[in-house]
Amino acid sequence: MATSMNPEERLNRFSTFGEVLSQESWTTRLLDDFVMSDVYNLGGGQVPRLTKVDELIKWAEIRSLLEETGKVHAYGKIRGWPPYLEAYARRYNEWYRKETGGNLELDPKKHIIVVPSLSAGNLFLVQSFCGLDEKSGVKYKCVGLIPNYVGIERQFPSGPEKTFIAIYQKMKINENNGTFKFEPDQDTLETLENALNIPEVNAYYGPRPNNPDGSIISQEVLEKMVKLAEKKGVKFIQDCAYAGPDPNYVYDDVKCVPVFSDNSIIEHTHSKYGEAGDRLGEWVSKNEKLMKRLERVVANTIFHTQQSSQAYTQRLMEQQVLFTTLMEKDALTEIDKTYREFLKRNIRTILDTFRKECVSYKENKVLVCKPQGAFYVFCHVDLPEGITSQTLYRDLKNKKRTIIVPGDAFVFGKPYNPNPEVLGYDPLTLGAKTFRLSAVERTEERMRQGVLNVCEQIDHYNGIHR
Ligand SMILES: Cc1ncc(COP(=O)(O)O)c(C=O)c1O
Numbered sequence: 001m002a003t004s005m006n007p008e009e010r011l012n013r014f015s016t017f018g019e020v021l022s023q024e025s026w027t028t029r030l031l032d033d034f035v036m037s038d039v040y041n042l043g044g045g046q047v048p049r050l051t052k053v054d055e056l057i058k059w060a061e062i063r064s065l066l067e068e069t070g071k072v073h074a075y076g077k078i079r080g081w082p083p084y085l086e087a088y089a090r091r092y093n094e095w096y097r098k099e100t101g102g103n104l105e106l107d108p109k110k111h112i113i114v115v116p117s118l119s120a121g122n123l124f125l126v127q128s129f130c131g132l133d134e135k136s137g138v139k140y141k142c143v144g145l146i147p148n149y150v151g152i153e154r155q156f157p158s159g160p161e162k163t164f165i166a167i168y169q170k171m172k173i174n175e176n177n178g179t180f181k182f183e184p185d186q187d188t189l190e191t192l193e194n195a196l197n198i199p200e201v202n203a204y205y206g207p208r209p210n211n212p213d214g215s216i217i218s219q220e221v222l223e224k225m226v227k228l229a230e231k232k233g234v235k236f237i238q239d240c241a242y243a244g245p246d247p248n249y250v251y252d253d254v255k256c257v258p259v260f261s262d263n264s265i266i267e268h269t270h271s272k273y274g275e276a277g278d279r280l281g282e283w284v285s286k287n288e289k290l291m292k293r294l295e296r297v298v299a300n301t302i303f304h305t306q307q308s309s310q311a312y313t314q315r316l317m318e319q320q321v322l323f324t325t326l327m328e329k330d331a332l333t334e335i336d337k338t339y340r341e342f343l344k345r346n347i348r349t350i351l352d353t354f355r356k357e358c359v360s361y362k363e364n365k366v367l368v369c370k371p372q373g374a375f376y377v378f379c380h381v382d383l384p385e386g387i388t389s390q391t392l393y394r395d396l397k398n399k400k401r402t403i404i405v406p407g408d409a410f411v412f413g414k415p416y417n418p419n420p421e422v423l424g425y426d427p428l429t430l431g432a433k434t435f436r437l438s439a440v441e442r443t444e445e446r447m448r449q450g451v452l453n454v455c456e457q458i459d460h461y462n463g464i465h466r
Contacts, residue, residue, distance in 0.1 A: 017131075017157040026409035027151050033403045040450030042437040043403035047272065047339060047375055064315035065308065072307035078299045080114030080282075084310035087317045088112060088282065095245035099257045110288050113295060116305045117279030118241055118269035123155045125265065125283070128297050129203040129235055131157040140202035143195045145169050145184060147378075147410035147430070149207045149239065165201065166413030167191050168430065171380070173367060178354075180367040180380050181215050189224060195416045196232045204229050207239040209256060212410045212436050213378035214371030219255050230263045235290075238266045242374040247272045249343065250373040260286050265294075270313055278309035343375045346439030349447045350377045358455035359464045366458060376438040387461050388432035392454075400453040407434030 014022060030043050072081060079085065085108035092112075096104040106112060115121030130142045142156065146166040156163040169182040184192075195201060204225070209216045217225075222238075229236045236259075242249045243256045246268070250256040258266040269281040285291050298304055354361040354368065365382040381389065389406035396402040411431035437454065441447035456466065 020154055020157070023154075025154055026405070027154065030150070030403070030405060030409070033397065036401075036403070038401060039397075040400070040402040040446060040453060041440060042447075042450045042454070043405050043440075044376070044438045045440040047343060047440055061312045061316070064312050068308075068311040068315070072311050074307070076304065076307045078113075078295050078304050079109070080112065080305065081307045081310040081314070082108070084114065084314040085109070085112050087314045088114075091245050091317055092284070095248075096257065099244065099255070104260065106284065106286075110291065111284060111286055113283045113291060113298060114305045114310060115281045115283060115298070116303065117271050118239065118267050118281035119151055120279070120303070121267060121281050121283055122152070122237075122239065124297055124301060124303060125237060125267070125294075126152075126155050126203065126205065127157060128294070130163050138200055139163065141165055141198070141200045142203045142205050143167065143192065143201055143234075143416070144205045144413070145182075145188070145210075146413060147182070147212055147407065147434070148205070148412070149211045150405065150409045152205060153412040162414070164413035165195055165198070165416045167195060167416055175364055178361060178364060178367050179370055181369055182210065182213055183215075184217060184221050184225070189221070189228070191416060192225060193228050196229055196234050198416075201234055203235045203237055205237045205239065207241060208258070209242050209250065209371075209373030211239070211241065211374060212376070212405075213369045214374040214376055215369055215378075216250070216254050216256050216372040219257065219259075223259050226259045226261050226264060230261050234263060236261070236264045238264060240266055241269050241272070243268075246270055247339075249340075249375060251371075254372045256373055258284075262287050265290065273316075278306060278312075280305060280309050280313060343439055345444060346441065346447045347371060347375070347377065349444055350437055350439060350451050353448055353451035353455060357452055358459060360458045360462050361455070363462075365462060375440065376436050378434065378436050380434050381458060382433070383458070383461050384463075389435040390432070392435060392457060392461075396453060396457055400457065402450050402453040404454060405436040405438075407431040407436075410434070410436070 033039070033043055034041055034045055089106045089108040089112060092106050093104050096102070115124075126142060130140045132139050139162065141163050143165045144152070144167070146168050148166075153164060167188060169184055169188055171180050172183050173180045196204070206217075206225075208222070226236050238258050240258055243258065244250065258264070260266070264285060264287075266284040267281065268284065269279070271279040271281065283291075283294060351368065351370075354366060358366060360366050360381070367380040369378040369380070371377055381392070383389075383392070390408060393404055393406040396404055408431035411434075437451065439447065441450055459466070
């Protein structure tokens, strides 16, 4: 075999994991799109960097760098820089008490591990829980609700078809106000319970708020889901990228607090601010045995996080430069205020432009999922046969230099389907009929023009010409 081996072929050989990760994906495509010059970017991006928040954070970073230099070093404690862990535990406990009235008492030495971004942390988490167990020969799987987070499918080692079990949620439509919502109901919970009974299932992964639709699973349903998984010994990963304590981009009238249980690992990120231009995240869990093993995962992969970024962030946290509140207007810091005003204005522009400029919207052919958290609006669209949200993505990019994210980016995985009646939505059409708009254009005018381009293109498909 060795003699007949083609060197060129051999150079291109990857493991299944490498094969999956080295393919083009929506993530790679969109990351290229976002940096194209002169596009209306409704795809995504780092919000604080678009506002004067950027400058404020930078100065605070430079100050703390000058003051903290010498205290941080390259090979620090595995779980994180102790002053950062202490500041984060304090901040988390205070926020939790304010939100729930209950005590959390996170111990900085036991319950928190700092990771270099949620995405990287998540990769190691799902690698540690899902995939082949050589001892038993069983391939452990992960369950999750669909639609789901755009980056997640590629993180499963044996490819999404094999290790990710998808549960398609039902869509609740309200034609009166042109909105829809994904809402896990009793059927979804039963489907989830059945899926959790599959012996190979070893984890549940769920973003909260419900990325990508921006709505929030109620506290009550989340608790039920966590309990179901706990009863069966399935680890429950709560990706709280947009929830509190930071950035806490959650609307006044909704609750969004993680559920702490023996089977839960909560993931957070500070990358949304981009302190020091860095990606920085946390794993939080009260299960000390699990955390001990995860600490070793971090050590064994030489994966612990730059201490300098923790030093900056700790200072920003202590000086209350980061968000401190849940939309409490009188207590907003300057950054908090700028960031939220920017997002709220842009979300309003998306919704207003649809309302005023889109004939298909007025005819209920476009429905929006009103965000309760996060900085995007997830849309559902009725398009003529043969036209999908991918066509819309391509035409908008090529003809109007406007970037959106098509639904396929969020719809993936092998459906769990022992009883087709409980499945909520045909997965093939769900991706084709949905897309997401992010509220990240710099000015109101650019934001409006971007959405107007989307409206015109959809109306054009529907035979409406201006
Ligand atoms: C649900 C979810 N998790 C994680 C992330 C990424 O976090 P990080 O930048 O820390 O990798 C995102 C980014 O938008 C997200 O939407």
